[in-house]
Amino acid sequence: MNLPLLSLAIWVPILAGLLVLATGGDARAPLQRWLALAGALAGFLVTIPLYTRFDAHSSAMQFVELTPWIAQFNVNYHLGVDGISVLFVLLNSFVTVLVVIAGWSVIESRVAQYYASFLILSGLMNGVFAALDALLFYVFFEATLIPMFIIIGVWGGPNRVYAALKFFLYTLLGSLLMLVAFLYLYNKSGGSFAIMDWWKLPLPLGVQILLFFGFLLGFAVKVPMWPVHTWLPDAHVEAPTGGSVVLAAIMLKLGAYGFVRFSLPILPDASRALSGFMIALSLIAVVYIGLVAIVQNDMKKLIAYSSISHMGLVTLGFFIFNAYGVEGSLVQMISHGLVSAALFLCVGVMYDRLHSRQIADYGGVANVMPKFAALMMLFAMANSGLPATSGFVGEFLVVLGSMKTSFWIAFAAASTLIWGAAYNLWLYKRVIFGAVANEHVAAMADLNPRELVVLGLLAAAVLFLGVYPLPFTEVMHASVNELLRHVALPKL
């Protein structure tokens, strides 16, 4: 039986979202919730065969679907995944299920629209990871902005309009140059949008560098890399919990994914020529943002900055051009998807009870919420890269990889051990430890079963990936080797 699995992964959530939307107003909220859960679960279930039937020995695109879309411009509905992208489809679909459960009793107004936004967003992001046609990629890439814009703008905090606009304009403007680069490559390749055709396209260095910067702006904003990162803390602070979770767990990965799918293989000479520049930006993110994270007073801002710092390690890993680095970065992306999702959910759990994100309003939460405290300890430790959690694997591999390039790059990258411990554990100390700070904290109830399920699933995933990352790294080898082969090949 050869189902079009990737199409299912994209369209099942989108159609489920439209179905939820069609059910009407908030009077039917219970039905809408169950429908959304069913849609998210179905969306996750169809992605499982992508892993179980994946041939890890092949670097070729798998589960390929190819249908003409706009025939006169040679634009195709062309899907496929390799060892680099397949895990993100799974991660995205998994996180969507959690987000649906997490919003269950928290979202009470415009329930249908809320769930529809998330389901549609989930399908679109799967489209980004699966698209092998650049224009298709661009459409999905840009389309994801709309549901996220709505999520922040409608269910967000008091300053949501500013944040939503900043997010929208920043990322939209960033990707305009990317479109220009796509069109140039389309012309140059004699009218093809197929990404894999572009991998083989010879290009002079000057052109490569121009194109590189075209891509860079689009992807760097999404990652986000220093210095185009300032939209992220604002967006996170204003976004509802579910929005923050998806934003951190999946949306940031779209940019990083862009680097491996486009910049590195299409523009290898420019990538090598500019690697020093990219490494510098990445290390600034690790150190500068790590320091900035320490002094945050708002829990969501702190985690947002920690995301930027961790994504710095990801971009670093890509631009040192060895297997440890690239595979470490990919693992780090998956781990960060789990850990940042978990931490934003943790903040959400507290916010639902106290309606504050300010660290100063908390203290001694462990006394009243022991189960929560234990889980959050795990996630805080995972976020500081403790071995046996997923957070360690990627950091470790990236540091190993960067040592192959230079001692001092590894030195700066490894300093994340110190910054991570400092901001995570200082946050934990002030919020969770201590005597009960005030009567609001005293009234906080421990996790309800729904929250326990969501955080428990994430905890299991974080520990599994930390103790036994082999199933994840094995999938990547062939494709990463192929990628590195492309990067090493001059195409002037």
Added chain:
Amino acid sequence: MIAMKTLYLLVPLAPLAGALAAGLFGRAIGRRGAHTVTILGVLIAFLASCAILVDVLHGNSFNGAVYTWATSGETRFEIGFLIDRLSALMIVVVSFVSLMVHVYTIGYMADDPGYQRFFSYIALFTFSMLMLVMANNFLQLFFGWEAVGLVSYLLIGFWYTRPSATYANLKAFIVNRVGDFGFLLGIALVLAHFGTLDYAGVFSQAPGQAGATLELLPGSHWLLLTVICLCLFVGAMGKSAQFPLHVWLPDSMEGPTPISALIHAATMVTAGIFMVARMSPLYELSQTALSVVMVVGAITALFMALIAVTQFDIKRVIAYSTLSQLGYMTVALGASAYAAGIFHLMTHAFFKAVLFLGAGSVIIALHHEQDMRRMGGLRKYMPVTYATVLVGALANAGLPPFAGFFSKDAILEAVHASQLPGAGFAYLALLAAVFVGGVYTFRLVFYAFHGETRVDPHVLEHLRESPWVVTLPLVLLAIPSLASGWWLGKVVFGNYFGSSIEVLPVHAGIAELAAEYHGLWSFMLHGLAGLPFWLALAGAALAWYLYTVRTDLPKRIAVAFGPLYALVEGKYGFDELYSWLFAGGARVLGKGLWRGGDQTVIDGVVVNGSARVVGWVASVVRLFQSGLIYQYAVSMLVGVVLLTYWFLRS
């Protein structure tokens, strides 16, 4: 062979199972259930360790993988065990001390609401330490390395409502992380240059890399192995609390006393010592690294001993004593006397556990009183505790025939024989530390247990010896505190470690000493004639004079040495310096980058600035769309004129 493999697995997994049961189902299985499963787990680990040691003594060893953790590039990262004479000895010591601490905890934590959680943590700690010791590769070593740091963090902050405890555990973790940072760089260097993280593979390539250099800065070439060894040693300085990363250990006394005994005396802090001994094939190839190790150890041994003399908190005295003793072990490593270092690690594990648990027995009997100024005369009330603490003290001061004498004397002899730069300084520092050690150890004994009692009368009414679950471990630990030193001939001079420890012929101090070694008696007699013994005795005598005969003198000495005393009592100001420079500095820097970089420059100038530019351009463009026909007409006319001019010009 299969049976042995099962035993190897049992050693770490039995405590892990206990920890999980007590941690996840603590409420369901209750207090009795929690201590039963964890003690059972550690007991199984101890028995299995003993069986393994016996097997190893029969000449067997094991080096193999348990499972593949991950693969990347061409490298397989594995979890695996190296069972040889070094690790077999270590697991016996670790599981034995841990077992004693588990039993003791039943009594010590009896009234604590976090009883199950505590048992879960200490069993988890035992698991981590055993994994660290049994590792056959750097990856797993790092796993255990960080895991003991984590559990230590949890245990120091066990009483998490106390601000001092949560401050101390944060500090401990971050200082350890600074060490781990260096350690990770060391590991990364190993992988980058040796292509593997397996000990065996790395050690076999090490001699071939002896001459390799690394250009750290343009024009500055370093011996690769020196850089690796120094990076790894930074990790050891963190874990084994060596100067200047020692600041976390005294604060870690915020945790319950059993944990001070287990983690901060007998096991975790020995991880660094163990690691360097394990890496002897690398350290042997770098004279520079050995010298650094020796000097750092010597500084720690002397200067931390001095602080111990000025402290009044009974646990802190012992904590500084631990720092000083760890300094001895580090010096031994630097002098290539790895066997002596590990031997001292073992004897110290026993006698320091006795001292800590004895102190805990006193603390609990006095209702959580830790200040020695409110103790005194306790020997009448707590005879068993007193006797066992005395044994521990005699061993700690290095008086014969107690265990510490043999291990410490072996170190002193080895340092004396060492030819490395810094050995002279190290020897003198250790001699001074021996004297100071005599003073602080017996200051504790006389101050707390002898003389007139200064205990609060209400407390004194109910003061009695601790229950058997507390005193039994004390006695069981006191025995090896006396007797374990007698294995000197076998462990240090008998080439017990064989191929687990490598010493180059040029550093063969221990081998030369072994040639002169003619049995325990002659070693002891030789020791009695030696300077260290008389120094320790003089220290003890001074303590006796100051704290039982002329009890007014210590205060007057403190006043007479005013600023100097304050400097030592204030731990040389390291805490203040670090908290100002690093904690404060990071915050200032972070705030500056956030407010100045992110908010002012990037958001203020670039982002909102470009928005303002767009707004300004729009407002200018808007002027042209005034809707007034005559304006449009005039601009059209101007346009026509200009265009005509432009065309006619050419």
